[in-house]
Amino acid sequence: MRFVKRMNYLQDIQLFKYHSTIGWYLILITAFLAAPLVMGTYWVSLLILIGINIIVALGLNLVTGYTGQVSLGHAAFFAVGAYTSAVLTGKFGVSFWLALPASGVVGALVGIVVGLPALRLKGLYLAIATMGFGFIIEEIIVQWEPITNGVNGLSIKRPSLAAFSLASDKHFYYLVFPIVLLSVLVLKNLLRTSSGRAFLAIRDSETAAESMGINLAVYKTAAFCISAFYTGIAGALFAHFMRFIGPENFTILESISFLVMILVGGLGSVHGSVFGAVFITFLPEGISLSKDYLPTFIGQQAGLQAAVYGLVLLLFIRFEPLGLYGRWLKIKFYFENFPFYKKDTFRKVRKFHRTQKQ
Amino acid sequence: MTKEKKECSFFQVTDLSIQFGGILALEKVDLEVQRGEVHAIIGPNGAGKTTLFNCICRQYKADSGRIYFKGKEVSKLKPHQVVSNGIARTFQNIELFTNMTVMDNMLLGCHSKRQTGFFSDLVFWGKAQNQEIEFREKVEKVIDFLDLQAYRNRLVGNIPYGAQKYVELGRALVMEPELLLLDEPSSGLNMEETQDLAFSIEDIKMDLGITIILVEHDMRLVVDVCDTVTVLNYGRLLAHGRPTEVVKDPEVVKAYLGEEN
Amino acid sequence: MFIQQVINGLAMGCIYGLVALGFVLIYKATEIINFGQGDLMMIGAFLAFTCVNFLHLPFLLSLLIALVLMGFLGKIIDRFVLRPLVGEPAFAMVMATIAIGILLRSLGGMIWGYDTYKFSAGITDVPVRIGSWAVSSVNLWIMAITVLLIIVLYFFFNKTKAGVSMEAASQNQLAAYLMGIGVKKVFSNIWGISAMVAAVAGILLTPIQFLNYNMGFIGLKAFPAAVLGGFGSIPGAIVGGIIIGISESLAGIYLPRGFKEVFAWVILILVLMIRPEGLFGIHQKKRV
Numbered sequence: 001m002r003f004v005k006r007m008n009y010l011q012d013i014q015l016f017k018y019h020s021t022i023g024w025y026l027i028l029i030t031a032f033l034a035a036p037l038v039m040g041t042y043w044v045s046l047l048i049l050i051g052i053n054i055i056v057a058l059g060l061n062l063v064t065g066y067t068g069q070v071s072l073g074h075a076a077f078f079a080v081g082a083y084t085s086a087v088l089t090g091k092f093g094v095s096f097w098l099a100l101p102a103s104g105v106v107g108a109l110v111g112i113v114v115g116l117p118a119l120r121l122k123g124l125y126l127a128i129a130t131m132g133f134g135f136i137i138e139e140i141i142v143q144w145e146p147i148t149n150g151v152n153g154l155s156i157k158r159p160s161l162a163a164f165s166l167a168s169d170k171h172f173y174y175l176v177f178p179i180v181l182l183s184v185l186v187l188k189n190l191l192r193t194s195s196g197r198a199f200l201a202i203r204d205s206e207t208a209a210e211s212m213g214i215n216l217a218v219y220k221t222a223a224f225c226i227s228a229f230y231t232g233i234a235g236a237l238f239a240h241f242m243r244f245i246g247p248e249n250f251t252i253l254e255s256i257s258f259l260v261m262i263l264v265g266g267l268g269s270v271h272g273s274v275f276g277a278v279f280i281t282f283l284p285e286g287i288s289l290s291k292d293y294l295p296t297f298i299g300q301q302a303g304l305q306a307a308v309y310g311l312v313l314l315l316f317i318r319f320e321p322l323g324l325y326g327r328w329l330k331i332k333f334y335f336e337n338f339p340f341y342k343k344d345t346f347r348k349v350r351k352f353h354r355t356q357k358q
Numbered sequence: 359m360t361k362e363k364k365e366c367s368f369f370q371v372t373d374l375s376i377q378f379g380g381i382l383a384l385e386k387v388d389l390e391v392q393r394g395e396v397h398a399i400i401g402p403n404g405a406g407k408t409t410l411f412n413c414i415c416r417q418y419k420a421d422s423g424r425i426y427f428k429g430k431e432v433s434k435l436k437p438h439q440v441v442s443n444g445i446a447r448t449f450q451n452i453e454l455f456t457n458m459t460v461m462d463n464m465l466l467g468c469h470s471k472r473q474t475g476f477f478s479d480l481v482f483w484g485k486a487q488n489q490e491i492e493f494r495e496k497v498e499k500v501i502d503f504l505d506l507q508a509y510r511n512r513l514v515g516n517i518p519y520g521a522q523k524y525v526e527l528g529r530a531l532v533m534e535p536e537l538l539l540l541d542e543p544s545s546g547l548n549m550e551e552t553q554d555l556a557f558s559i560e561d562i563k564m565d566l567g568i569t570i571i572l573v574e575h576d577m578r579l580v581v582d583v584c585d586t587v588t589v590l591n592y593g594r595l596l597a598h599g600r601p602t603e604v605v606k607d608p609e610v611v612k613a614y615l616g617e618e619n
Numbered sequence: 620m621f622i623q624q625v626i627n628g629l630a631m632g633c634i635y636g637l638v639a640l641g642f643v644l645i646y647k648a649t650e651i652i653n654f655g656q657g658d659l660m661m662i663g664a665f666l667a668f669t670c671v672n673f674l675h676l677p678f679l680l681s682l683l684i685a686l687v688l689m690g691f692l693g694k695i696i697d698r699f700v701l702r703p704l705v706g707e708p709a710f711a712m713v714m715a716t717i718a719i720g721i722l723l724r725s726l727g728g729m730i731w732g733y734d735t736y737k738f739s740a741g742i743t744d745v746p747v748r749i750g751s752w753a754v755s756s757v758n759l760w761i762m763a764i765t766v767l768l769i770i771v772l773y774f775f776f777n778k779t780k781a782g783v784s785m786e787a788a789s790q791n792q793l794a795a796y797l798m799g800i801g802v803k804k805v806f807s808n809i810w811g812i813s814a815m816v817a818a819v820a821g822i823l824l825t826p827i828q829f830l831n832y833n834m835g836f837i838g839l840k841a842f843p844a845a846v847l848g849g850f851g852s853i854p855g856a857i858v859g860g861i862i863i864g865i866s867e868s869l870a871g872i873y874l875p876r877g878f879k880e881v882f883a884w885v886i887l888i889l890v891l892m893i894r895p896e897g898l899f900g901i902h903q904k905k906r907v
Binding site for chain 1: 415417436437438439442446449454455456457458465466467468469470472474476479480481482486487489490491494495529533
């Protein structure tokens with residue numbers, strides 16, 4: 001077991017509790033920086049997808065995991081970001097380096113609009129409302145042909161930095177990786193200040209949060225706004241990475257898969273967002289790799305991926321509601337308190353459901 | 359409302375009424391509290407005590423009536439603005455942020471004092487960092503004041519009920535209010551804890567100079583710590599005065615014990 | 620033209636209403652919103668389809684078999700998926716129902732393939748003349764069966780002991796439990812009934828739409844219906860469904876292209892912003 005001797009208040013608000021942790025993270029970052037040098041293109045493109053998913057997961061976790069506002073419409077923000085960047089660079093010849101922040105900002109503006117019903121709605125009603133927004137934006141993309149090219153989709157070019165083209169996946173990776181790092185850092189910062197605590201407070205008890213002087217309207221909108229900004233940025237990166245986007249990339253299923261990501265990873269945790277993104281990106285790859293080894297009548301089913309998806313989700317909700325991050329914490333706890341871990345250390349107390357009808 | 363009256367009373371409620379469906383939860387209630395007092399509101403269940411608190415904190419919108427605090431009308435504020443005007447409250451059925459530590463819960467009490475915006479929080483450098491340290495100092499002082507050191511880093515949902523009550527009180531104290539509303543602070547506490555609570559309330563009044571209004575059922579606590587008492591029954595004001603006098607008031611006895619035939 | 624569209628919308632609205640009814644039943648009792656309701660509908664329709672087309676059973680018998688099987692399916696979902704989750708936050712429950720939806724949809728695809736089928740559900744489509752308008756008999760059947768189902772459910776919930784105990788359990792689980800009502804059994808039955816209602820909706824839908832493993836998505840449109848009616852009100856669900864159905868149908872001819880698909884959602888958002896408790900809902904304040 002390790003103990004921390006608290007000498008000053010600054011120590012309490014550090015990102016890393018122990019010095020050794022900083023070392024581990026530095027090693028990890030170096031490893032990821034070096035990764036494209038030793039990996040094949042397939043793996044690098046997977047890493048890029050993971051990176052994009054991490055940004056979305058961070059954003060969604062802020063609004064759903066931390067603030068407790070379930071959103072079933074994040075694919076819409078993702079779409080808005082993707083199309084903003086695609087249209088700005090493709091149709092108006094704006095530089096990618098301006099289009100990227102612009103797509104974040106446009107995403108955030110849409111986020112504010114979608115966040116407005118959140119001020120009056122609680123829980124599942126909000127989930128349904130955001131789902132509605134998702135459908136509406138999907139339909140706008142289909143119908144607004146002069147800008148979005150409708151169901152035919154848009155082709156997008158990879159950006160370049162001065163004379164240095166980012167056309168290859170390996171180069172694109174070096175664009176995505178710093179953005180992911182920055183996103184993590186900024187969210188971590190936000191979460192250790194009054195604003196971050198206010199988000200958590202809203203999740204746990206709106207009444208008490210209000211009596212702390214937290215303006216629910218401002219904070220809920222802010223959560224949606226920041227979350228949509230993240231998702232918009234991720235959408236722009238996704239568009240330039242895929243080089244082609246169409247409405248079918250941004251359906252309700254995509255929103256659900258984002259939610260699955262944070263649920264499997266761990267609600268309300270930055271680590272969880274990363275774990276979830278990695279897991280969900282690898283899952284389809286893992287399934288297609290294992291197809292050859294499965295009996296034909298299972299392996300050749302077209303619906304296999306969806307089925308595995310649903311099953312994984314159910315198993316996580318049932319057996320590890322805290323997600324991969326919860327599992328990680330338990331394993332860590334086991335080793336840190338080595339002989340003292342008991343089977344029931346993390347057993348949950350069952351409570352009767354308290355009715356809170358609206 | 360005359361000017362003279364504004365100056366003399368610290369906290370004043372006039373003519374407050376609120377209706378739920380067909381039920382008059384509060385009917386023309388008046389209340390006056392002087393600076394530095396501990397004032398108790400008592401009454402049978404359903405008398406409208408908590409409703410009165412909810413109206414003061416703007417959780418419910420009163421149908422009519424005004425509330426003045428230090429000569430300023432606070433009955434038109436938004437719920438989140440009440441705190442920055444110097445009124446803090448606790449809840450009857452503890453409303454803590456159950457998935458956070460005691461420390462974080464109390465840090466939230468500092469929220470109304472924050473000076474930074476979202477952008478400086480995102481960067482977390484300079485001002486945001488200093489503010490965070492300042493808040494922590496403030497919370498540590500309250501933790502010392504209420505002897506909560508043992509629980510500092512525990513999840514609030516996992517600590518004993520009595521301690522949770524104290525954390526909620528602490529959270530309200532961190533807000534540095536001038537007026538503190540305590541909703542049944544002793545409910546669910548045992549004799550010993552209630553005794554400690556009485557001392558804490560004395561300390562809050564003496565050392566911190568905070569005016570307190572409390573809703574309470576434990577008459578011993580009321581007689582021990584309170585300077586004045588208001589009795590409510592079915593949303594109406596029944597009696598008002600010093601605790602020892604009020605408990606002898608025949609109307610009050612009737613409301614509590616029923617009529618003798 | 621106008622009247623024709625209204626009647627088409629009315630029929631479609633009845634189906635939305637029936638799916639919404641499924642949501643409402645489950646929500647009332649268990650406070651779970653079942654995102655898999657549409658997929659239950661799909662399974663129910665396919666079961667009846669299989670009985671008629673592959674086992675060559677008469678339609679009414681097929682309907683009965685489909686209903687019984689769906690009742691069991693509902694109970695199985697409750698027993699093995701949702702009961703172990705009692706006490707988890709609502710979000711987990713919702714995700715569980717989404718997972719059920721995904722599973723059912725892929726299961727449907729695996730069993731019945733990804734093609735689109737035509738299934739007339741024992742109703743022959745003949746135009747019926749009422750005064751000067753020609754109305755499709757399919758639409759009349761849909762409306763008649765919906766009305767019948769509502770009457771049956773109304774009597775069940777208000778007049779029978781089982782129904783009243785369900786109502787009690789939905790209002791206060793703990794109190795109902797202490798009164799000797801088997802809350803688990805009630806939930807299980809509610810899931811069964813809700814799955815059966817979904818099956819009826821699915822079977823009624825097939826004559827006007829096609830049968831496809833993806834038809835569960837139509838069920839999502841029942842959300843606006845349920846919300847409009849005030850989540851938790853049985854007549855509200857049907858009225859909401861009918862309003863959504865008719866306005867959607869009219870939007871298809873009077874508004875520009877694309878509006879028909881999203882009109883239900885536009886209504887939903889407007890309702891949520893203006894009157895979140897819906898037409899028949901009751902607004903309750905949270906006590907502190």
